[in-house]
Amino acid sequence: MLINKLDNVEVNLSDGHKYALRDIKKGEDIIKYGNPIGHATEDIAKGAHVHTHNVKTNLSGNISYKYQPKFYDTQKEDTSRTFMGYVRKNGDVGIRNEVWIVNTVGCVNKVAEKIAQKTGARFFPHPFGCSQLGDDQKITQIILKGMVNHPNAAGVLVLGLGCENNNIDLFKTVLGSWDDERVKFLNTQDVADDVAEGVKIVKQLQAYADTFKRQPVPLSKLKLGLKCGGSDGYSGITANPLVGRLSDKLIAMGGSCVLTEVPEMFGAEHLLMQRCESEEVFDKTVKLINDFKDYYTRHNQVIYENPSPGNKKGGITTLEEKSLGCIQKGGLSKVVDVLDYGDVLSKNGLSLLNGPGNDIVAITNLMAAGVHVILFTTGRGTPVGAPVPTVKIATNHNLAVNKSNWIDFDASPVLDGNPLTDELLEFVIEIAEGKETKNEINDYREISIFKDGVTL
Numbered sequence: 001m002l003i004n005k006l007d008n009v010e011v012n013l014s015d016g017h018k019y020a021l022r023d024i025k026k027g028e029d030i031i032k033y034g035n036p037i038g039h040a041t042e043d044i045a046k047g048a049h050v051h052t053h054n055v056k057t058n059l060s061g062n063i064s065y066k067y068q069p070k071f072y073d074t075q076k077e078d079t080s081r082t083f084m085g086y087v088r089k090n091g092d093v094g095i096r097n098e099v100w101i102v103n104t105v106g107c108v109n110k111v112a113e114k115i116a117q118k119t120g121a122r123f124f125p126h127p128f129g130c131s132q133l134g135d136d137q138k139i140t141q142i143i144l145k146g147m148v149n150h151p152n153a154a155g156v157l158v159l160g161l162g163c164e165n166n167n168i169d170l171f172k173t174v175l176g177s178w179d180d181e182r183v184k185f186l187n188t189q190d191v192a193d194d195v196a197e198g199v200k201i202v203k204q205l206q207a208y209a210d211t212f213k214r215q216p217v218p219l220s221k222l223k224l225g226l227k228c229g230g231s232d233g234y235s236g237i238t239a240n241p242l243v244g245r246l247s248d249k250l251i252a253m254g255g256s257c258v259l260t261e262v263p264e265m266f267g268a269e270h271l272l273m274q275r276c277e278s279e280e281v282f283d284k285t286v287k288l289i290n291d292f293k294d295y296y297t298r299h300n301q302v303i304y305e306n307p308s309p310g311n312k313k314g315g316i317t318t319l320e321e322k323s324l325g326c327i328q329k330g331g332l333s334k335v336v337d338v339l340d341y342g343d344v345l346s347k348n349g350l351s352l353l354n355g356p357g358n359d360i361v362a363i364t365n366l367m368a369a370g371v372h373v374i375l376f377t378t379g380r381g382t383p384v385g386a387p388v389p390t391v392k393i394a395t396n397h398n399l400a401v402n403k404s405n406w407i408d409f410d411a412s413p414v415l416d417g418n419p420l421t422d423e424l425l426e427f428v429i430e431i432a433e434g435k436e437t438k439n440e441i442n443d444y445r446e447i448s449i450f451k452d453g454v455t456l
Contacts, residue, residue, distance in 0.1 A: 227329075
């Protein structure tokens with residue numbers, strides 16, 4: 001399959017790997033998606049396999065960029081479409097009506113689990129919140145703040161120990177204001193029976209949650225996170241372009257989408273920068289890219305230490321190739337904002353979110369930014385899920401069949417010319433209105449927080 005007329009390789013649809021369309025000389029760029037994905041390390045004959053044994057990345061360190069906007073016309077859509085959601089007292093809209101237990105510290109993970117087992121509340125164990133300093137602790141706090149404020153949670157129990165660095169009193173200063181009916185606090189050191197007291201509070205929160213009923217809200221209120229993991233050679237051909245088309249469609253309806261995984265923009269960032277709606281957003285995007293490269297070099301690591309072994313087995317050779325496939329999830333809409341860790345999505349349109357490609361960290365970042373649903377494309381398969389519904393979209397049919405307990409949607413018919421955009425939109429609306437994703441059915445809900453600091 002030839003993806004772009006400029007390409008000098010084609011993709012074998014039986015295995016997702018690349019083969020030379022013509023003789024390629026040593027040192028010549030390998031072109032896929034119409035862009036370089038690296039260069040040949042030896043002469044490659046027409047028809048030969050093109051992969052890690054004869055291709056090397058072109059990536060290096062920081063680059064200087066110039067703002068050269070290039071915008072695309074996207075199809076106009078009906079902005080009157082609605083879905084059934086939960087409208088919170090502050091006007092936010094949720095698609096679930098759950099009670100969440102949010103720990104200030106990992107020491108109370110098992111207490112939270114026992115409370116959840118007795119009540120049906122959701123809990124999210126993590127190892128953070130104690131013995132952290134400076135920005136390292138701040139990132140923990142702002143991510144947990146995003147959890148507490150997430151509109152999919154009708155009620156929240158903030159559960160602390162009492163002696164941790166991120167103690168409840170300090171965490172309250174980060175939270176700022178909160179609704180006393182919706183958010184309750186419990187220091188486990190302060191009570192004789194912490195589980196019984198937690199159960200009592202959660203039941204109060206569940207009674208409060210029961211006061212909310214679904215009602216029609218504009219589809220423009222829907223916020224989607226965009227993520228890929230366990231990618232393969234089909235990712236940039238089926239599932240990622242499909243998600244990109246859906247992203248454009250939802251944005252045209254007034255909705256919002258968030259693209260993250262900054263290292264998986266390396267080598268394709270110029271295409272996102274062209275779509276920045278203003279020079280201010282462009283400057284933020286440049287900083288986003290170069291700051292993350294600096295993070296690698298600060299730790300004496302090369303910026304191109306990617307793709308993963310599983311990616312390579314699936315046919316992805318270099319980080320540029322992975323990135324050019326990855327950013328397709330963002331469609332062709334304008335980039336309207338750049339978010340840092342803990343920033344909450346505030347603009348309709350496509351936003352970029354700071355963070356690594358690590359699956360659990362990335363889905364946690366997206367959740368904390370306020371997305372209702374995460375569209376997670378995968379070619380190798382993964383069971384991982386966020387606190388919010390995480391829709392697994394298979395890039396190939398074998399995965400969809402063999403791991404049907406993980407996969408929600410099969411994107412492989414795209415290979416046969418079926419765009420599937422409308423079908424995926426209707427599926428996402430079903431999820432927004434209560435249909436459970438596989439991660440919810442299996443109760444696979446994890447969080448992890450990016451760390452780059454000092455632990456005592």
